Amino acid sequence: MTGCATRSTRLSEFVPEPVLSIRDLTVEFKTEDGVVHAVENVSYDIAAGETLGIVGESGSGKSVSMLAVLGLIPQPPGRIVRGEALYKGRDLLRMPKGELRRIRGGEVAMVFQDPMTSLNPVLKVGEQLSEAIQAHNDGVSDKESRKRGVALLALVGVPKAEQRYDQYPHEFSGGMRQRAMIAMAIANSPSLLIADEPTTALDVTIQAQIIEVMKAAQRETHAATILITHDLGLVAELADHVVVMYAGRVVERGDVFTIFSNPRHPYTVGLMESLPGLAVEQVTLQPIPGQPPSLISLPPGCAFHPRCALSNGRARCRTETPDLREAGAAEHVAACHFSEELEGYKSKLVGAA
């Protein structure tokens, strides 16, 4: 993980206007067993050119919050209870359908998790690529969109792009498909690129290539990028800021160096403890005990307390839901009553980086 040390200081140079600003987003799903509180009071900003990593276990509300922003949550059973998602000042959650559709795939694009299922099997890859181009550019001829499509495939590192353009998804390997998906996402030079676990379905060597493609794509478009993942290594590699989510809530937020060097939420610490470090000789990993809670009936107080090493049975954790509060560094917030006790914790990952 060399990314941490070598990354430039592009972040601190200026304070840009946020491209996307999510405030108090709350999403519920009605099921037969009860109401699932998938996302609760989630807020964060992302500025132009910046990469925001959203990390958390499966079911922590990472993807749902993004799908909600794009209006892709089926309603019902889903329901956006409150909150706003201001994209360049306009609220995506209350935007008329047609307007939102023009933004989707144009200014705001998304790369899906599983490239094996995100391409339509009966359409040629090129057709799907030109569709993305033509949907947002009126009057682009087929010939023109083909030319651009081939160039995009070449950009994301698909070899023999001219021939590949006319092939079907089943003739692409997993990594090639994900490249094609990224090509589609950046086809219209988006200002905001949402990548939902772009490397999860791929093997490790291909993951490294896809990370490079993501970087190239970001260089090309200068898009603000939201990276949803549970891979902390990927976050360290790509992200400027990190949002840690647990049980549908943001538990910690801060810039990537602070989060990795000085985590102030026991869940973040737990995530890091459960990762193998390269530099440190280690015999056993420390998993977080227990299971993620059911989002239908969250534990009272802090949702993490039953699994928390820090809580230690303290009553306050069971009775009082912690709010996000300042945790030392600038713009670093954590939702833990006893976050100060983590001061001085040194992540082994920092040593690795």
Next chain:
Amino acid sequence: MTEQSLERDRTAFAGAAGANPAEVGASTDAALVHETGLEVEVRSQWTYARRRFMRHRLAVVSLVILIIIFTAGFTAPWIAPYSFEGYDINNLEVGPTLSGGHVFGTDLLGRDYFSRVLFGIRTSIHVAFIVTILAVAIGTAIGMVAGYYSRWADNLLMRFTDLILTLPALAVLLTAAAFLGHGSQYRVAVIVSLLLWTLLARIVRGQFLSLREKEYIDAAKAAGSGDLRIMFRHMLPNCMGPIVVFATLTLGGAILLESYLSYLGFGVQPPTPALGKLIADGQDVSSHDWWLVTFPGLTIVLIVLCINFVGDGLRDALDPTQRVRA
């Protein structure tokens, strides 16, 4: 995004990956195939389907027979040896002979039965094709809307479909034929098709309901595609298998239905021959003129049998569960 910047970044990318473009290309097995000159031809699902269909021998033979019969039917006005209503006064009620010029014999009026069967095929498949096209169009449209929009649209359309399904087909057809008057084969076709679309509507609805949940449909939505584009371009091609199979089997069903109606005297009206009508005409004298019932009857059996075999072959070829996944 300009051409130049694309080119620039392509090289930038290759550099970032620590390799020249050729090496980047060689990193996947599929690309290796290209590198070694073993070009992979573009294979769509139709290519695979055609191959599987060609392996189904009975279906291929049936298809050939059908093509011959249908061609003969469509070109009847040009290839039939006699007119369908021309009288041969010297050859009343002659049996089928190869030498006498009347291969299928003649009827009481001396009309050449081979020619009448050819024209009968023409009428029957004419009606059957119209029925099939209309039924497929109606069924697909209703199934698409119900499956895509679901909720109240689905409820409304599917209850309507249930309603149509409860109608006793033959009774409705006979009543309609009686009220609407006889004559036009197109009228018969429209009425039949209005009863046959229900199954397809249910099939397409089911397919759409399951396709709606696919990630690539979400991806298409996220790419900004509108409802119509998603329905027609992304979802409909994924249902072509069942639709094609349904269309084939409906073609056979429609030929049978048209034959019932014509047989009962509610279908196509004389003197235009239809296969069912020919049987009805022949049955009065079938005790001695066996050929008047046998040849049109055999023709119907042969056509419907072949269509069903072709349908079976298509179903095997297009069944996605049997498709070899890449």
